[in-house]
Amino acid sequence: MKKAIKFISVLILVFATMLTACSGNTDKTVSETSKTDSVSKTSVSNISGATKLDLSSIKGEGDRLDKILAAGVITCATSPDFAPNEFMDISSGETKYVGCDMDLAQYIADSLGVKLEIVPMKFDAIKAAVTTGQIDMAIAGLAYTENRAKNMQLSDLFGNTDADEGQGVVILKENADKLKTADDFAGKKVLAQNGSVQLDLTMEQLSKADCTPIADVNNGAMEVMTGQADGLTLDLAVAKVLVVAHKELAISDFGFEYESKGNVIGCTKGETKLVNALNMVVKEVNDKGLYKQWKDKAIELAKSLGVEVNN
The missing domain is CATH 3.40.190.10 (Periplasmic binding protein-like II)
Structure with a gap:
């Protein structure tokens, strides 16, 4: 089943x-x-x-x-x-x-x-x-x-x-201890949907990361799961659904400063x-x-x- x-x-x-x-x-x-x-x-x-x-x-x-x-x-x-x-x-x-x-x-x-x-x-x-x-x-x-x-x-x-949820970064669960702060994402490839608030937040608050715009969230999740990207910035309500669907994913301890x-x-x-x-x-x-x-x-x-x- x-x-x-x-x-x-x-x-x-x-x-x-x-x-x-x-x-x-x-x-x-x-x-x-x-x-x-x-x-x-x-x-x-x-x-x-x-x-x-x-x-x-x-x-x-x-x-x-x-x-x-x-x-x-x-x-x-x-x-x-x-x-x-x-x-x-x-x-x-x-x-x-x-x-x-x-x-x-x-x-x-x-x-x-x-x-x-x-x-x-x-x-x-x-x-x-x-x-x-x-x-x-x-x-x-x-x-x-x-x-x-x-x-x-x-x-x-x-x-x-959504104000109670916030914004965060979905990563591989195996990297949870390595990607916990903004500095940890320096040089890492972090995806965010083009034209979204998440893209703006990633560029502003993870400025040392390689911020890459994507067209589709599902594609972004697949890139993280296959090791083509290190993180995917998402609304936490969406991120929570995603990490339950895919046990290999987790939400980083890093959190954006954002209030919706x-x-x-x-x-x-x-x-x-x-x-x-x-x-x-x-x-x-x-x-x-x-x-x-x-x-x-x-x-x-x-x-x-x-x-x-x-x-």
């Missing part, structure tokens, strides 16, 4: 790698994603239990919300390699995009009374997809940064659960009317504590897909 579970886990990693294969040109990546999204997105509605919002009083600039309501569908970009926020479930034989961020996306769609289409892409392609208006919103573990605020219209903060207040939804700059509507949903989610419930559920789902392989 354990072998079968681990085999499923490997299949998920392989599929995610194929889906988000590395490319040096972000614009090309977005273009290629657009060409294939007709076969890689899912459409579901009326499953979250959300109450449809009264949008008659919504004010703001931009016509994106009106177009969404007229079309009856909202598109959401995500990078499905970041459990428990967003990941793939192929256990039924078909690909489903799941996780606490995907639950939020569905709740938004149901609150607006439209269907949800999830558009998977590489994390570093999401910014271009949002800024050029290729998708309606992005929910992909996006922490607030000033740079993102300059380039996107951001929602209010949600899911203040939660994440945001990214939309095209100037679409304040859409974001004002999203903020109504975010407030409800925050007030009801729904995101924490979704996150706990997502962690258990990840485990059921092969994470719990402890003897």
